[in-house]
Amino acid sequence: MRAVTVDESTVVLGIETSCDETAASIVMGGSDVLSSVVATSIEQHVPFGGVVPEIASRAHVELIVPVIARAIEEAGIADTRIDAIAATFGPGLIGALLVGVSAAKALALVWDVPFVGVNHLEAHLYAGLLEDPDLEFPLVVLLVSGGHTMLVEMSGPGRYRLLGETIDDAAGEAFDKVARFLGLGYPGGPAIDREAAFGDPEAIAFPRAIPDSLDFSFSGVKTSVINHVRKHPDVSTADVAASFQTAIVDSLVAKARRAARQVGAKGLALGGGVAANSLLRDRWVEACDEDGIRAFVPSRAMCTDNAAMIAAAGWHRLGSDGPTSLEAGAYPGLRLSMD
Numbered sequence: 001m002r003a004v005t006v007d008e009s010t011v012v013l014g015i016e017t018s019c020d021e022t023a024a025s026i027v028m029g030g031s032d033v034l035s036s037v038v039a040t041s042i043e044q045h046v047p048f049g050g051v052v053p054e055i056a057s058r059a060h061v062e063l064i065v066p067v068i069a070r071a072i073e074e075a076g077i078a079d080t081r082i083d084a085i086a087a088t089f090g091p092g093l094i095g096a097l098l099v100g101v102s103a104a105k106a107l108a109l110v111w112d113v114p115f116v117g118v119n120h121l122e123a124h125l126y127a128g129l130l131e132d133p134d135l136e137f138p139l140v141v142l143l144v145s146g147g148h149t150m151l152v153e154m155s156g157p158g159r160y161r162l163l164g165e166t167i168d169d170a171a172g173e174a175f176d177k178v179a180r181f182l183g184l185g186y187p188g189g190p191a192i193d194r195e196a197a198f199g200d201p202e203a204i205a206f207p208r209a210i211p212d213s214l215d216f217s218f219s220g221v222k223t224s225v226i227n228h229v230r231k232h233p234d235v236s237t238a239d240v241a242a243s244f245q246t247a248i249v250d251s252l253v254a255k256a257r258r259a260a261r262q263v264g265a266k267g268l269a270l271g272g273g274v275a276a277n278s279l280l281r282d283r284w285v286e287a288c289d290e291d292g293i294r295a296f297v298p299s300r301a302m303c304t305d306n307a308a309m310i311a312a313a314g315w316h317r318l319g320s321d322g323p324t325s326l327e328a329g330a331y332p333g334l335r336l337s338m339d
Contacts, residue, residue: 004083004114006319011077013085013107014311015068017100018092018120020045020056021304022063026075026082027311031133034075036301036308039063042187049186050176057095064103071307082113084323086314089117090334091147097330105326114323116314120305121336123313124271125154127302130312135296140265142256144280145272146172146189149216149252151259152336154269157316162338163259164214171248172274174218178225178244182237192241193278199242201279204228204235206247214255214262221247249280253287260293267294276303 004010008029016023020041026034041059045051072079087104089097101117108115124143128135139154140163149172150165169177172189179188184195206224209217225244229235260268268288274280281297288295302309317324 004318006315010083010315010318011081012116012311012315012318013068013071013082014118014307014309014314015064015085015087015100015104016120016305016307016310017060017064017096018088018090019096019305020051020059021306022060022067023305023307023310024068024071025307025311026071026077027130027308027315030312030315031130033130033308034077035071036306037067037071037074038301038304038306039067046186049180051093053093053095056093057099060096060099064099068103068107079111082111084114084116084314084318085111086116086118086310086317088120088123088310089324089328090331091120092332094330094332097332101330108326114318115326116318117324117328118310118313118317119334119336120310121148121334122160123309125152125160126312126316127271127298127309128269128296130308131298131302132296135269135294136266138263138265139267139269140256140260140263141269141271142252142275143271144171144252144274146170146176146274148272149218150336151214151256153259153263153265158320160336160338162336163263164216164255166216166218168217168219169222171216171218171252172272174222174248175274177222181226181229182240184237184241189274189277192245195238195241196245196279199236199238199240201242201246203239204243206243208247208251208254211254214259216251216255218248218251245277245279249277249283252280253283257287257291260291265293267296269296270298271303273304276300
């Protein structure tokens, strides 16, 4: 394996296959995105109301090579210019992860470059830095997706402290379950967002759980939706969606603001798939303006799973920790390492 100096000219190929997106990206210097290609198998999962692991893994096998080739072509570089390969090795679906990790290791061996295993959760924290490298620390990052909801203090690259997390359902999981119950389809987040645009967000007073804590709980509001609709079968679906969405967003924003005040954060950053929600994005900016701190809301392309954030995190990890052993596997239950 050839030695690599990590600097602004270092080129990293990132590979992401933790769930249903097959993605590859070329990033230089940790922040200059030369290409970002994402292929999704979401349509294959819609009839099942959620991601089917075996279907996702087969899609990755079919897509991984052409997606990587396209990322290199769109970056306009030769493969000999790639200095390292970073791939998500957890958390995620074990079969899906193994496709990306295996491809990354194979290319690392063929091209004689370092392999870097990347924590998917950590990569979401770098999505903000990709689009705004001038963000100042400390930051409070709300990482909110289908599988995770957590508040993280980021005092610098690789330096994190968990401030709060969900004790039951993740926010994205709650969106999916409520959308399925209301007959709005999958994925639930975008479906609820669309339906809520036609409803009254104050029509139904759904609960905001554990308001005095930085931890989250969304199981209760999900149950309240089900009970309310069963008790009032003629209720407007749009009103239910709008009121439910408001309850979720209220909880997310209120706890993030409290966390920022507690740690003296200079900014609040969003990350994860639920960060694409329209109401959350609007309320996030409004809250930061009121509190006089910096708001970072990633583009919707950077909210969902992508390989640019994997390459960025890989660049930082390569510089701080060096290469990952080729004996490393895939770790579906991997957690974010904290200070």
